[in-house]
Structure formats: C-alpha cells, structure tokens
Amino acid sequence: MTAQNENRTMYYGKGDVFVYRTFVQPLTGLRKIPESSFTERDNTIFGFNCQISLKGEAFLSSFTEGDNSLVVATDSMKNIIHRQAANYQGNTAEGFLKFICEVFLDKYSHIDAVELTATEVPFDHVLVPKGEGHENSDVVYRCSRNERATTTIEVKRTPTGSKIVKHSSGIVDVHLIKVKGSSFYGFIQDEYTTLPEAQDRPLFIYLDFDWEYSRWEDGTGADPEKYVAAEQICDIANTVFHELNNRSIQQLIYHIGIRILERFPQLANVQFKTNNRTWETVVETIPNSEGSVYQEPRPPYGFQGFVVTQEDVKQKKAADSTVGASR
Numbered sequence: 215m216t217a218q219n220e221n222r223t224m225y226y227g228k229g230d231v232f233v234y235r236t237f238v239q240p241l242t243g244l245r246k247i248p249e250s251s252f253t254e255r256d257n258t259i260f261g262f263n264c265q266i267s268l269k270g271e272a273f274l275s276s277f278t279e280g281d282n283s284l285v286v287a288t289d290s291m292k293n294i295i296h297r298q299a300a301n302y303q304g305n306t307a308e309g310f311l312k313f314i315c316e317v318f319l320d321k322y323s324h325i326d327a328v329e330l331t332a333t334e335v336p337f338d339h340v341l342v343p344k345g346e347g348h349e350n351s352d353v354v355y356r357c358s359r360n361e362r363a364t365t366t367i368e369v370k371r372t373p374t375g376s377k378i379v380k381h382s383s384g385i386v387d388v389h390l391i392k393v394k395g396s397s398f399y400g401f402i403q404d405e406y407t408t409l410p411e412a413q414d415r416p417l418f419i420y421l422d423f424d425w426e427y428s429r430w431e432d433g434t435g436a437d438p439e440k441y442v443a444a445e446q447i448c449d450i451a452n453t454v455f456h457e458l459n460n461r462s463i464q465q466l467i468y469h470i471g472i473r474i475l476e477r478f479p480q481l482a483n484v485q486f487k488t489n490n491r492t493w494e495t496v497v498e499t500i501p502n503s504e505g506s507v508y509q510e511p512r513p514p515y516g517f518q519g520f521v522v523t524q525e526d527v528k529q530k531k532a533a534d535s536t537v538g539a540s541r
C-alpha cells in the first residue's frame with residue numbers, strides 16, 4: 215500500500231438511521247455538581263439518529279472497478295444497527311456506539327475502521343396529575359427540546375485489537391437568551407464601524423459544544439461517577455450565563471469552558487461553536503416599564519469557535535492566585 219493510498223479519503227455508509235429502544239437500564243450514580251439538579255437519566259426512550267461510515271482499503275475496487283464482492287450494503291448497515299441495538303448491555307450513547315463499531319469490525323474482517331455518530335432524539339416527560347399536585351408520566355413523553363446530545367466515535371482495527379481513534383460527546387442547538395446583564399463595548403471604532411456600543415443588550419446565543427475525555431473509557435458510563443451527562447453540561451452553561459455579567463460571547467464561552475473543566479477534571483477539553491442571534495431593538499423604552507420591543511436579527515450572523523483545555527484551567531488558577539496574593 216502506498217502512503218498516498220493510506221491517506222486516501224474513502225468511506226461509505228448510511229445516514230439518518232433512526233433507532234429507538236425502550237426501557238434501557240437507567241443511568242444513575244452521576245457525580246453531583248452545584249450547577250445541576252440532574253442526577254440520573256431514566257433511559258425509558260433511548261433514541262438516536264445514527265450515521266455510520268465504513269473505511270478500508272478493501273473497498274477501493276468497489277470504487278475503481280465496480281466490484282461489489284466486499285461491499286456491505288448500506289441497507290445491511292442499517293439492519294445491523296437496528297438488530298444489535300437489542301443486544302447492547304450498557305446505558306449511554308457512547309457505550310452504544312462503541313458496541314456497534316465492534317460488531318462491524320468483528321463481523322467483517324476487511325473493514326479497517328468504523329466511524330459512527332449518534333444524535334439523540336430527545337424526549338421530555340409530560341406532567342400528569344397525582345393527588346393534589348403533578349408528577350412525571352412514566353409512559354408518555356414529548357419530543358420537544360431544541361437541543362440534542364451528540365456522540366461520535368471511530369474505532370480502528372490494529373494488529374493488537376481495535377483502538378478508539380476518535381471520540382467526542384456533545385450537544386447541539388442550545389439556544390439561550392439573557393434579557394439583561396450582557397454588554398458589548400470597547401471594540402475597534404474606525405471608518406467601518408456602525409454598530410453602537412451596548413452597555414446592556416439582550417444576548418441571544420446558539421451554542422454547539424463538544425467535549426473529549428482524557429480516557430475514552432470514562433465516556434462509556436461504565437463508571438457513572440466519571441461520566442459527564444450532556445444535561446449537566448447544559449446546566450453549567452445556563453448557570454455561568456446567569457452569573458456572569460458578560461462583555462462578549464467570547465468571554466462567556468471561555469468562562470463556561472473553564473467551569474465545565476473544573477467540575478469534570480476527567481475531560482481534556484471543551485470545544486465551542488457559537489452564533490450570535492441577539493434580537494434587534496425596535497422600541498427601546500416603554501413608559502413605566504423596564505422592557506423593550508425587539509425583532510429577530512437579520513443575517514449575516516456572527517460566530518465564534520473556541521477550545522478550552524485543562525491547561526487553560528491551570529493557567530487561570532495560577533493567574534487568579536497571583537492576583538489574590540498581590541491583594
């Protein structure tokens with residue numbers, strides 16, 4: 215095999231493979247953190263939209279010669295995901311993906327690597343009457359949230375067994391508005407500047423996060439104390455947004471990232487992609503009211519990308535203690 219071939223982009227697979235399993239064992243025993251009341255995931259509905267890709271030099275002749283003798287039909291890939299979902303013994307998306315990747319590698323010896331992404335199909339409890347109050351129904355759920363947890367894993371065959379070469383967990387489409395307590399001022403003022411400085415703006419952000427564990431095993435949920443639930447990550451983001459009188463989205467996501475990594479030292483990094491969807495002001499002051507009237511922002515939209523690592527946490531601690539010592 216030439217070096218060129220080794221690096222060739224070649225894969226095929228199936229997307230939008232929806233799989234639902236009910237009554238998977240609950241995920242309990244998560245580490246409690248001050249920012250979140252989330253302590254367990256009931257897993258009554260374990261539902262994902264999966265995308266699978268198979269990789270391997272053996273597939274070259276299917277592209278160059280139309281030789282299908284080693285082609286696992288993408289339709290069969292879908293069937294494997296569906297049928298093997300019944301055999302998964304764990305209780306996290308990460309563990310499920312690892313399990314499915316191994317099924318493919320064990321079954322077909324000509325596959326070099328399997329990449330699998332799952333995006334949660336989220337369901338919330340609905341409330342039903344109980345006595346004088348209400349409680350969560352344990353049978354009716356509502357498909358409702360914007361945000362969806364995501365997981366990607368790539369497992370590669372090596373001479374000494376399979377190896378995880380890519381893994382990340384995340385959540386996408388978290389949409390948060392803070393109605394006051396955000397500013398944006400002090401930016402470059404020159405002949406191109408038209409944006410007014412804002413001492414207080416209604417900051418509406420779209421966030422996508424990904425996080426990587428230092429040891430991928432911690433992401434499987436085998437030791438729930440080491441597992442980080444997407445719900446907890448969201449609660450940290452909510453809390454930091456609530457607490458921080460932020461000067462920009464850039465500053466906000468740095469602080470969210472630091473808090474996440476402080477709470478969960480088992481994570482190596484948190485990656486952010488954010489979008490600024492701040493409402494446009496239509497009526498700034500309303501007599502006898504603190505409020506204003508806004509409309510949707512018009513495109514184009516600003517965005518940010520940032521990775522916070524455990525090294526940043528160390529540096530911030532060192533910087534904070536220097537400031538503390540000099541006081």
Ligand SMILES: O=c1[nH]c(=O)c2[nH]c(=O)[nH]c2[nH]1
Nearest residue numbers: 398409461462463464490516
């Ligand atoms: O939080 C922000 N960061 C920016 O860099 C920026 N630029 C801009 O026009 N609005 C904002 N808001």
